[in-house]
Amino acid sequence: MFEQEDETVERVIQHLRRSVAIDPGLDARVMREIAQVPPEGRRGRPLWPLLAAAAVVATVLVARPWNRNAASQADTLQFVLVAPQAASVALVGDFNDWDPARSPMQTAHGAGIWATVVRLAPGRYRYAFLVNGVEWRADPNAPAAKDDEFGTPSSVITVGGRGS
Amino acid sequence: MGIHKVEASDAELVRRVRAGDTGAYGALVSRYRDRLGRYAVHMIGDREDAEEALQDSFVRAYRSLARCDDPARFGAWLYGILVNRCRTTGARAARRRRMFVRDAQALDGAAHADQADRLDWTDAVDRALTRLAPDYREAFLLKHVEDLEYEEIAQLTGAGVSALKMRVKRAREQLQKYLREAEHV
Amino acid sequence: MILAALLLVTQVAVQDPRLDRLDLDTRSAVAAVVDSARVARLPIEPIIQRALEGATKGAPGPRIVAAVRKLAVDLGTARAALGTSALEAELEAAVAALRAGATPEVIAHLRDVRRPPLTMALSVLADLVASGVPADSAAAAVLALAPKARDADLVEFRRAVERDIALGAPPGAATSVRLNAGALDVSGGNTTTGNPNNPTRRSRP
Numbered sequence: 304m305f306e307q308e309d310e311t312v313e314r315v316i317q318h319l320r321r322s323v324a325i326d327p328g329l330d331a332r333v334m335r336e337i338a339q340v341p342p343e344g345r346r347g348r349p350l351w352p353l354l355a356a357a358a359v360v361a362t363v364l365v366a367r368p369w370n371r372n373a374a375s376q377a378d379t380l381q382f383v384l385v386a387p388q389a390a391s392v393a394l395v396g397d398f399n400d401w402d403p404a405r406s407p408m409q410t411a412h413g414a415g416i417w418a419t420v421v422r423l424a425p426g427r428y429r430y431a432f433l434v435n436g437v438e439w440r441a442d443p444n445a446p447a448a449k450d451d452e453f454g455t456p457s458s459v460i461t462v463g464g465r466g467s
Numbered sequence: 468m469g470i471h472k473v474e475a476s477d478a479e480l481v482r483r484v485r486a487g488d489t490g491a492y493g494a495l496v497s498r499y500r501d502r503l504g505r506y507a508v509h510m511i512g513d514r515e516d517a518e519e520a521l522q523d524s525f526v527r528a529y530r531s532l533a534r535c536d537d538p539a540r541f542g543a544w545l546y547g548i549l550v551n552r553c554r555t556t557g558a559r560a561a562r563r564r565r566m567f568v569r570d571a572q573a574l575d576g577a578a579h580a581d582q583a584d585r586l587d588w589t590d591a592v593d594r595a596l597t598r599l600a601p602d603y604r605e606a607f608l609l610k611h612v613e614d615l616e617y618e619e620i621a622q623l624t625g626a627g628v629s630a631l632k633m634r635v636k637r638a639r640e641q642l643q644k645y646l647r648e649a650e651h652v
Numbered sequence: 653m654i655l656a657a658l659l660l661v662t663q664v665a666v667q668d669p670r671l672d673r674l675d676l677d678t679r680s681a682v683a684a685v686v687d688s689a690r691v692a693r694l695p696i697e698p699i700i701q702r703a704l705e706g707a708t709k710g711a712p713g714p715r716i717v718a719a720v721r722k723l724a725v726d727l728g729t730a731r732a733a734l735g736t737s738a739l740e741a742e743l744e745a746a747v748a749a750l751r752a753g754a755t756p757e758v759i760a761h762l763r764d765v766r767r768p769p770l771t772m773a774l775s776v777l778a779d780l781v782a783s784g785v786p787a788d789s790a791a792a793a794v795l796a797l798a799p800k801a802r803d804a805d806l807v808e809f810r811r812a813v814e815r816d817i818a819l820g821a822p823p824g825a826a827t828s829v830r831l832n833a834g835a836l837d838v839s840g841g842n843t844t845t846g847n848p849n850n851p852t853r854r855s856r857p
Contacts, residue, residue, distance in 0.1 A: 308643045311642075311643055311646055311647075312639050312642055312643060315592050315595075315642055315646070316611045316612060318589065318592055319505075319509055319592070319596075319608070319611075319612045320505075320612050322501055322505060323501065323504055323505040323508045323509075324501075325500050325501055325504035325508075325518060325521065326518055329496075329500060329504075329518055329521065329522055329525075330493060330496050330497060330500065332522055333492075333493075333496050333522055333525045333526060333529075334489075334490075334492070334493050334496070336522075336526045337489060337492060337526055337529045337530070338489065395705075395708060397698070397701040397705075400670055400701070400704050401701070401704040401705045401707070401708040401709075402704075402708070403708070424741075425741050425769065425771060426740070426741035426744060426745075426771065427741060427744045427745045427748060427771060427774075427775050429701075429705065433708075439709070446778075446779035446782050446783065446810070446814075447782045447783075448782070449748070449751060449752060449778070449781070449782045450748075450751055452706075452711075452715065452718075452719045452722075453705060453706050453709040453711040453715065453716075453719070454709070454711070455709055457705075459748070459775070459778075459779065459782075461745065461771060461772055461775035461776075461779075461807075463769070463771060463772040463803035463804070463807075
């Protein structure tokens with residue numbers, strides 16, 4: 304009886320030890336956050352935090368939420384595409400006027416993982432990735448936008464409002 | 468990734484970051500992301516909250532890197548930050564309804580025929596874990612999944628070694644009990 | 653009168669400089685749709701975004717115009733189903749749901765059983781259909797969950813169904829299995845057909 308129960312716990316332990324896939328985009332998110340503020344004890348440029356804060360404020364003011372009231376419920380989301388062969392990747396969608404210049408993506412550590420961060424008010428947004436300025440790719444990890452009236456694949460992201 | 472190069476030690480990377488090479492921190496993040504992520508996911512029980520706690524912990528660790536007394540033990544120090552951060556989230560998550568934690572690899576490895584069985588069992592484990600009291604779960608995970616020594620866990624959590632042993636024992640007992648319950652529906 | 657109308661159209665075209673990316677003919681046709689939408693008090697931002705999508709993708713002018721016209725019509729249908737107090741985000745999501753095959757009746761029903769905003773519920777409905785779930789199964793599932801589930805639960809439901817489909821489950825069946833699993837506290841509805849040596853095999857009472 305005892306042995307069987309120990310066996311159960313051992314099986315639980317073996318199961319829990321399996322590696323858990325963490326979003327690889329997390330690395331880029333961390334690096335982006337720390338780029339804004341120098342660590343303690345480092346002789347940094349004191350202007351940095353102010354400049355970074357100003358940039359964030361400017362971005363928020365320029366972005367157009369669907370609904371003015373929804374601006375306070377905006378979510379900051381990261382978009383990631385794995386494209387090891389790409390020279391450039393841009394995120395385009397309903398939230399940035401489908402303008403490739405607005406959200407170019409960055410790759411960290413040359414691992415072919417492209418990422419960028421966007422602030423989105425609640426709503427449903429179509430989007431896609433433009434690779435090397437010419438190739439359209441949907442987001443493999445997102446629902447597909449069923450109507451592709453323009454003949455290229457797109458994806459959808461929906462940001463919910465709070466309180467539902 | 469398949470690319471092997473001579474890897475810098477934690478102490479070396481910390482030294483570089485302190486000297487101004489922010490990019491070197493990225494190597495530390497890569498190094499610890501999955502291992503710490505595993506703890507966060509099992510402790511918190513919600514993948515998104517866990518990733519948020521993990522991200523937060525990495526950022527906090529960077530910002531207070533000057534306070535890491537022993538750069539060679541950066542990992543343990545980072546663990547401490549994460550364990551504390553998970554406690555905050557844990558309190559919030561406990562007020563929400565249960566969310567499944569899915570281990571994608573468990574699903575991938577499952578053959579079609581016994582897929583339902585495996586899913587049910589892993590669900591039962593996840594549920595059982597969530598039912599444990601937070602400090603039992605914490606102690607159990609740190610000891611048996613993260614393989615830390617009791618002395619290390621004592622340092623991280625501030626609890627005494629004998630209290631920790633008791634918590635782990637209780638956790639084991641309760642897990643057995645919940646899993647037995649799950650089998651007889 | 654004609655001058656005023658002409659001025660109005662020109663004004664609209666000038667008002668939103670983003671439309672400058674379109675050629676002149678396309679631009680005025682789109683501006684006319686935008687203007688009608690404005691008059692009908694439908695949201696215009698989605699219409700503009702659809703035009704910009706077409707522009708970036710290099711679509712021919714007539715295709716862009718057809719797309720924005722269809723969108724304006726669909727927004728009207730969505731608004732009729734959801735009511736005049738619907739948010740822009742809800743209307744957009746409702747358009748997606750309608751195009752996925754949900755009927756206006758389903759959308760109106762959703763409005764009756766769930767507190768606003770309905771954006772996520774409608775989106776999940778559309779996204780389920782996009783993964784291959786038949787429209788009526790998707791609608792039934794979302795309506796069943798709608799009264800009590802939070803937005804996050806609906807998203808998790810959709811993800812779980814998509815995972816099951818990716819693992820080979822037939823889409824309609826995946827939806828109902830997930831629905832039933834969510835309804836019970838402990839899932840015990842499956843007959844075990846797995847490996848008899850598998851120690852996790854449960855005994856059925």
